[in-house]
Amino acid sequence: MEKESSLTNSDIIFVKLHAPWEVLGRYAEVMNVRMPFRIERQISRFQGWLPRKPMRLDKETLPDLEENDCYTAPFSQQRIHHFIIHNKDTFFNNATRSRIVHHILQRVKYEEGKNKIGLNRLLTNGSYEAAFPLHEGSYRSKNSIRTHGAENHRHLLYECWASWGMWYKYQPLDLVRRYFGEKIGLYFAWLGWYTGMLFPAAFIGLFVFLYGVTTLNHCQVSKEVCQATDIIMCPICDKFCPFMRLSDSCVYAKVTHLFDNGATVFFAVFMAVWATVFLEFWKRRRAVIAYDWDLIDWEEEEEEIRPQFEAKYSKKERMNPISGKPEPYQAFADKCSRLIVSASGIFFMICVVIAAVFGIVIYRVVTVSTFAAFKWALIRNNSQVATTGTAVCINFCIIMLLNVLYEKVALLLTNLEQPRTESEWENSFTLKMFLFQFVNLNSSTFYIAFFLGRFTGHPGAYLRLINRWRLEECHPSGCLIDLCMQMGIIMVLKQTWNNFMELGYPLIQNWWTRRKLYQEHGSQRKTSFPQWEKDYNLQPMNAYGLFDEYLEMILQFGFTTIFVAAFPLAPLLALLNNIIEIRLDAYKFVTQWRRPLASRAKDIGIWYGILEGIGILSVITNAFVVAVTSDFIPRLVYAYKYGPCAGQGEAGQKCMVGYVNASLSVFLVSDFENRSEPTSNGSEFSGSPLKYCRYRDYRDPPHSPVPYGYTLQFWHVLAARLAFIIVFEHLVFCIKHLISYLIPDLPKDLRDRMRREKYLIQEMMYEAELERLQKERKERKKNGKSHHNEWP
Structure with missing residues (x-):
């Protein structure tokens, strides 16, 4: 010392x-x-x-x-x-x-x-x-x-x-492991593997997007929307929203086709299988790394009890079955009561997230009318897009603010549970933080994907929020464009913010520290500081270890897989971010942080189970996105049942002729409620007050025996959607389980090398024991104590 x-x-x-x-x-x-x-x-x-x-x-x-x-x-x-x-x-x-x-x-x-x-x-x-x-x-x-x-x-x-x-x-990776230890080395090995596996996913996603670009001019639905100058759509909000020609949404129809086309279902299946292949091959890769880094037979040592646990339960002791020594213990009733309180806190915080989403919903339904009455024509004519864009930005700010709150709440609840060891504390804290941030990040996306425009009623009988605000409707071209905007903006903003906080914040802090030191002690001491002084002035590693690094990547993995059917460019954005992320993290560890303690680990811990859970959830959400959010199923039903090719077993673009007209219902303008009646009477379209308008739904016309009742086509589409969800989920889960069964966790050549190493170690121990016995025999001979029956 x-x-x-x-x-x-x-x-x-x-x-x-x-x-x-x-x-x-x-x-x-x-x-x-x-x-x-x-x-x-x-x-x-x-x-x-x-x-x-x-x-x-x-x-x-x-x-x-x-x-x-x-x-x-x-x-x-x-x-x-x-x-x-x-x-x-x-x-x-x-x-x-x-x-x-x-x-x-x-x-x-x-x-x-x-x-x-x-x-x-x-x-x-x-x-x-x-x-x-x-x-x-x-x-x-x-x-x-x-x-x-x-x-x-x-x-x-x-x-x-x-x-x-x-x-x-x-x-x-070997050099990283030798310098920083196996735990940090495994993180970078996993991050590199994840980034490498994103290459095929990004390529296929880009192909799906380019397929939409190349087939755009041949899309019958987009053509019909762009040519529908005679179809007048009903207003999308009360009072200030005007009637509009369907052809005015031509651009949105074309953009929607870029993400919602024939390749979407294939990509959804591909990404579900990709997630399984990624996890299965990571297990094989981890096995090779564990062998290479001598982690196969390594077991964690019996952990010490946390001082906080010891101080709380020092009066109650029982015998530790491993060490055989008395130690503090937590009574079962006390543990259960603390877990119940912690679970209640988690439920309350999830309710806070839902309340925040409800606030965003109110903002959307209120501002769409405000933007529709705006004096600037650009905003007035694109009121729905302006509403979505501003709502996403506000939602991002709320997400970042709530993340700060969640960290404090997760810390409070974890300490309230009084985990026995540091690893138990870390796992409990990790699970809470992931759950909080996952719900916080994805709740608005779930709302847009599965609730926006689904429960609005119909003109003349709109459903309202608190009996006042009319629920928001989808754009005439569908809700997928809103989902794409939500995912694109959140993904880009969050990754940019995370990269700044990871590197920019430590850089600024270290620069400020060095500036104060040089001002106080003069520039002549710039090169005279010893290494321990320089390291002390660097930033310490995060208090939670690699938690922030893993959490960022796991949340990105969720974005890349859960709603990928609606945003096929997500893997490409993730790949570009990760190429930068690897070097950002490397630069931070080498230059901006104190050297962390080299600790060992056999795998990525609780994060692997979370990845598996996200993989299962992605299958379910993508099935619902394709069936409910996109127009894939309604188009398929029309092509096979109601279109010009009905009964012929064909589903090409020629079979989609008339689809737009068949997907719109007719409404009698005089049936509007007083509070919904638009200020404009639509005379600018035909020179006389408008008598009828159209809206997206499958309902009977106003003069039918059951006005505005659901048509047979609605029930056919609903049945097809439910059937698709069931078939898609069962098919993908069968493929996932088949892949898991066919890919062994341990490569055969690695198993052979492990057996050979075990054999060589036994030989070495045998030779060492033989040398010891021979040495003892020589010493006995030298001392005249050799016996004829002694084993040589």
Whole structure:
């Protein structure tokens, strides 16, 4: 141990810890650390979906990026000569050394007393302000890495991983693992795998969009809408909204076709299968990484009890079945009551989200009339689009404000539950935060997808909110354009904001800290600060570890899969963001944050279960989007049952002739309610007051025996929608389960390598035991104590 006074703050003292070889060797044996003992292993590393050469790192100019292909075994000082030790100073890598030191510090008793143990308690009670492993030096160098080599691993990571010029290269995951530890290495491995899997999804989504572009001029529905100058639509709001020609929505009809075309159903099925393939192949990839990083047989150590739990339940103790020592415990009744209160808090916060969505709904139904009476013609003529656009922006602001509130509520509820260990606390907090943010982010999208325009009634008998505001209707071209706007704006704004907060905020904070230091101590000290001083002035890693990084990507995965049938460009936007995200996170870890403690993990934890849940939900939502939100089913029913090709088994564009007229019902203008009657009488269209207008629905005309009753075509469409949902879900779930069954979690070649490694370890242990016995035999012979019946 060494003490150093701070050069910038006399109140701060740094305590530097060194671990000599004897300590590292002893605790590596205690912690069962696996080290290389034989060079033979050849690991096939999957590199990605793109061609390999331009994506691979240049190992000649950037050497030492991958570890030796060695078999590993638990380190033992008795069998030390079996291990490959070129240099004792570098035998244990950075992550392993810091993990050993932390292991020691967590078990040291600092005062007499049962609970006076461990560094975490000293940090909690304020004895120490911070504890962190040091970076290896500066990440910058005056000399080129290609000519002079890397000065340290941090410099190497910056040049070959965190540099923006390496955005198209694969990540040096082994180097990341050696420097930051397995847990952070697994995050970047998962992020890289997810990004690589987005390439086919983005390509197919772009193909679906381009298919809509190329078939736009051949779309019969769009043609009929654009040519329908004689069809007058009923107003979409009370009083101020005018009558309008259907042809005025020509542009919206064409834009809708870009996202709602014949390839939409194929893409929905593809993305549901893609999500399953992504998760199944990630399990295989994780197995290879776990073997490569010696995590196959690794088990987490018995965790220490959280100090808060200990303080709360110190009076009640019972025997720990693992350690055999008495420890505090929480009574079952107390645990249940706390969980009930926590669940009530979660339910209340979900109600807050629903109330916020209700407020957005009220805003939409009120402002559509306001925009319809606006003095600017551009806004007046596009009142519905202006309403949707402003509502989405307001919704985004509410989402960001509620996220801040949710974090505090999730923290309060998790602490109220009193989890026993840190991992239990982390899992509980993660689940709450994901649930809060998922509902907050997607509630408005669910409203637009499945409720907007579905329960509005019909002209003359509109359904109203609080018996006052008429519920919002879809545009004459459908509701899909609203859903696309919602997803596009939210996705772009949220990813932009997250990227700024991830990099811009730490950059500004670190710049401000350096500026104050240089102002106080002069520019001559710029290069004289020791490494521990520089690292202390960096930003600490988030209090919740990798939670924010995982949460951002999981929410993006939800956006990419749940409503992808309505927005096929979502995977492309996610791919572009993730290419930037990898380098942003790398730059942040290498340059802006203190070096985090290298900790181990076998997988991505609770996040995998959340991903599986999102995959299941995406199948259901995409089935409903195709069946309910898009016009795919009504067009299909018309083509096979009511169109010119009815009964012929055809469904081409020629079979869609007359679809627009068949999908619109007739309304007698004189039947309007007083509060719904428009200020305009429609005389600008024909020179005389308008007698009839049209609206989107399948209802009988006003002079039929049952005025405005549902037609037979309505029931046919409804039955077809329900049948499609059932068939789609069962088909996709069958495909998903079949893929899960056909793809084994462990590759065959990996299983063979694991068996060979086990065999070689047994041989090594046998040879070591044989050497020990032979050595004992020689010593006995030397001392004259040899026996003839002794085993050689």
